[in-house]
Amino acid sequence: MNSKHIETQAIRTQIERTQFLEHSNPLYLTSSYVFDDAEDMRASFADEKERNIYSRYSNPNTSEFVEKICLMEGAERGYAFASGMSAVFSTFAALLASGDHIVSCRSIFGSTQTFFNNILPKWNISTNYFKVDEMDKVESLIQSNTKIIYAESPTNPAVDILDLQRLGDIAKKHDLLFIVDNCFATPYLQQPIKFGADLVIHSATKLIDGQGRVLGGVTVGNADLIQNIYLFSRNTGPSLSPFNAWILSKSLETLPVRVDRHCANALKIATFLESHDKVNFVKYPFLKSHPQCELAKKQMKLGGTIVAFEVKGGIEAGRKFLNSLQFLSLSANLGDTRTIVTHPASTTHAKIPEDVRLETGITAGLIRVSVGLEHPEDIINDLKQALEKN
Incomplete structure (x- = not known):
């Protein structure tokens, strides 16, 4: 599909059709997939071919949902999670190591701030904060062990706006990752990758679903970074269920x-x-x-x-x-x-x-x-x- 319009991408993106040629993508409620023979099974587990192996790794419904978000955000690749907070946790856990440091805006979701303050320090990962009106102080917070600059815009709950381009430029200058929670804006209103974000996180539970029905989360962005997140998540199990992915993919159409x-x-x-x-x-x-x-x-x-x-x-x-x-x-x-x-x-x-x-x-x-x-x-x-x- 050649359309660059979000409205069309959200509706016309469909990963695959079965032999029944359904107009709307069906629901794939299966935990696993079969192989043609022993060699097919070996090659699949050796990552020599791309295919569905187990629904904790991938599923046609989660793949369709992620592909739509990637097209809408201008991202290379993504991975879908059981909730927005599992997306936040898995993204940081996959990319950080003991001794690393985060620079974050102070105005972020309460659970994210609790995660930064109470959980990450258990693994010797620290965070320093800047206020929305302290953009001039961001660079002074960067340390030799800083790995990530993190922000939400608009902020939760005071709907302040951060200069994403400025933060993206600072991250690039210091060779840091720039991660943005884009939940309040959705990919329809704002695409942080255009302003230098390496990764974008959504709680799909919110506007992406839009009707208070299911939980979900997604992280999209640079393919190499997503590969690290995928490998972490494949082994730790925070993946989105096929049913919720199917609901969320349909929700994107509206x-x-x-x-x-x-x-x-x-x-x-x-x-x-x-x-x-x-x-x-x-x-x-x-x-x-x-x-x-x-x-x-x-x-x-x-x-x-x-x-x-x-x-x-x-x-x-x-x-x-x-x-x-x-x-x-x-x-x-x-x-x-x-x-x-x-x-x-x-x-x-x-x-x-x-x-x-x-x-x-x-x-x-x-x-x-x-x-x-x-x-x-x-x-x-x-x-x-x-x-x-x-």
């Missing part, structure tokens, strides 16, 4: 349409919240008031699906607001068809020390809204009535 609507709704919700007298501030990348608005427009096609805002009155006002919502969902997930409202300080980032939360913009009254596909007036009306009860 990703552009869904994300267009998510983003249109999110901008309307952000604009409403910015005008409300019970709100201290609103963060949405394509609002003119966002401090990195111009950078966001340079890196992203649209402003994304997440709106962050602070309710006046602190944590008690925030709780009262959440308890006053009538139909919007209270959940720690995001990227669903249903609008989801979360209080990060008491949920997704609750285990992060308060001083660190404040460094990343997670105040006691911060609310994260994952804007869904309901009619925007209905979303706004629920937010409005809940705010007015404070």
